[in-house]
Amino acid sequence: MGLSTVAIIGRPNVGKSTLANRFCQSREAIIHDQPGVTRDRTYQRGFWCNSEFNVIDTGGIVFNDDSEFFPEIRNQANIALQEAQVAIVVVDGQQGITAADESIAEFLRGHKCPVLLAVNKCESPEQGLSMAAEFWSLGLGEPFPISAIHGAGTGDLLDKVVSYFPNEKAVASSDEQPIRLAIIGRPNVGKSSLLNTICGENRSIVSPIRGTTRDTVDTYVERENHRWQLIDTAGIRRRRSVDYGPELFSINRTFKAIERSDICLLVVDAIDSVTEQDQRLAGRIEDEGRACIIVVNKWDAIMKDSHTMATMEKDFRNKLYFLDWAPMIFISALTGQRVQSLFSIAKIVLEQYRRRVTTSVVNEVLKEAIGWRSPPSNRGGRQGRIYYGTQVATSPPSFTLFVNDPKLFGETYRRYIERQIREGLGFEGSPLKIFWRGKQ
Numbered sequence: 001m002g003l004s005t006v007a008i009i010g011r012p013n014v015g016k017s018t019l020a021n022r023f024c025q026s027r028e029a030i031i032h033d034q035p036g037v038t039r040d041r042t043y044q045r046g047f048w049c050n051s052e053f054n055v056i057d058t059g060g061i062v063f064n065d066d067s068e069f070f071p072e073i074r075n076q077a078n079i080a081l082q083e084a085q086v087a088i089v090v091v092d093g094q095q096g097i098t099a100a101d102e103s104i105a106e107f108l109r110g111h112k113c114p115v116l117l118a119v120n121k122c123e124s125p126e127q128g129l130s131m132a133a134e135f136w137s138l139g140l141g142e143p144f145p146i147s148a149i150h151g152a153g154t155g156d157l158l159d160k161v162v163s164y165f166p167n168e169k170a171v172a173s174s175d176e177q178p179i180r181l182a183i184i185g186r187p188n189v190g191k192s193s194l195l196n197t198i199c200g201e202n203r204s205i206v207s208p209i210r211g212t213t214r215d216t217v218d219t220y221v222e223r224e225n226h227r228w229q230l231i232d233t234a235g236i237r238r239r240r241s242v243d244y245g246p247e248l249f250s251i252n253r254t255f256k257a258i259e260r261s262d263i264c265l266l267v268v269d270a271i272d273s274v275t276e277q278d279q280r281l282a283g284r285i286e287d288e289g290r291a292c293i294i295v296v297n298k299w300d301a302i303m304k305d306s307h308t309m310a311t312m313e314k315d316f317r318n319k320l321y322f323l324d325w326a327p328m329i330f331i332s333a334l335t336g337q338r339v340q341s342l343f344s345i346a347k348i349v350l351e352q353y354r355r356r357v358t359t360s361v362v363n364e365v366l367k368e369a370i371g372w373r374s375p376p377s378n379r380g381g382r383q384g385r386i387y388y389g390t391q392v393a394t395s396p397p398s399f400t401l402f403v404n405d406p407k408l409f410g411e412t413y414r415r416y417i418e419r420q421i422r423e424g425l426g427f428e429g430s431p432l433k434i435f436w437r438g439k440q
């Protein structure tokens, strides 16, 4: 059996050749700023995970002008679509929908070949999400924001592409990748102790050579039927015989660990309560849109009665109010109390973090929310309207709401809607991003 094939389709200059090159990591297709330069079908060999496949770049399709190439272009596209198991239609997120995109969408609807919609030139993830959302209206399904130049989003797209290939082993789903868990916290909260308790004392300890910087060493463990990659930021402070002093708490390295993680365990100290440094780290986790569990350590060292946990939770949550969605757990790294249950909680959180809900369900929840509480009006009596909403990304779950004017929605109402989405759609333990997008 021959290799499977993906066809790349779109009007000129949207970035088809750049995308084809990215799949193939080669420079075979000609890239040029002049529209319509890649005119013929070019075949290249693409690779992704365990798959090898053909990539056909169909050249720029234009159906709505009198180009002399018109019949030829159409013909080329037809051939490509017959050969392909899946087609990617590329559009330009910076330009928005054009008439040519609409003709292409119409043309594709007449074919049986499944189509993925790539919204290119979405360099900034946040803008990309809302830029891409507009393209739902092409009726080609979910838009994937990507940047062919920088590679953002192309991995997700390729995951989807290869899922259409027959006889291919399904590509390792994200479940099979190790889950990256970063242990974050200021010095002395018990990060190394926690790591040791999780892994057992036999874990090899790598000592640093003076004067060299090294990244922290990640540790892998199996828990709850998953592989976990533990990113330890305590790192080189682990060896007590070497006296490095407190300056080794590198905030930058901690920030890097947050970036590399799927979930952060934010370790705080039950004895000290929440400090400014803790708040700073928490703020960063929230800015990066990472899932998080607040881990209150040294629970063994606290004099407790039956109210202590609730009182402490209230106090800690007040100080970390911007992570109000994050589950909180009270542990002792020293005695091991509740340490292993971190993994079952992390699994639930991650499931929510990666969950996708359909547009119709999002809109049911929105309708219900608006029913209970209408959007506010401004002084001039102009009332906010939410037309519809859609989930545009996962990890973190991100939603774009299309409204008449974002300025009409104040902080209180926004928080109300966020809460409704969170609770109505089962994202209780996950950060959410919500983009309020006005009519242009």
Ligand code: GDP
Pocket: 010, 011, 012, 013, 014, 015, 016, 017, 018, 019, 030, 031, 032, 033, 035, 036, 037, 038, 060, 120, 121, 122, 123, 146, 147, 148, 149, 150
């Ligand atoms: P094609 O005609 O659809 O094959 O488009 P090309 O791949 O030749 O790209 C057309 C133009 O868009 C070139 O100037 C590219 O550098 C630019 N381009 C392609 N991908 C991206 C991207 O992800 N972001 C930005 N900003 N420009 C891109």
Ligand code: GDP
Pocket: 185, 186, 187, 188, 189, 190, 191, 192, 193, 194, 234, 237, 297, 298, 299, 300, 301, 331, 332, 333, 334, 335
């Ligand atoms: P790190 O700097 O965050 O890696 O913190 P360490 O793991 O080095 O711990 C700092 C200090 O807190 C050490 O003296 C530990 O023995 C102590 N410690 C860590 N976890 C616990 C705990 O669960 N209970 C108590 N009582 N002490 C702890």
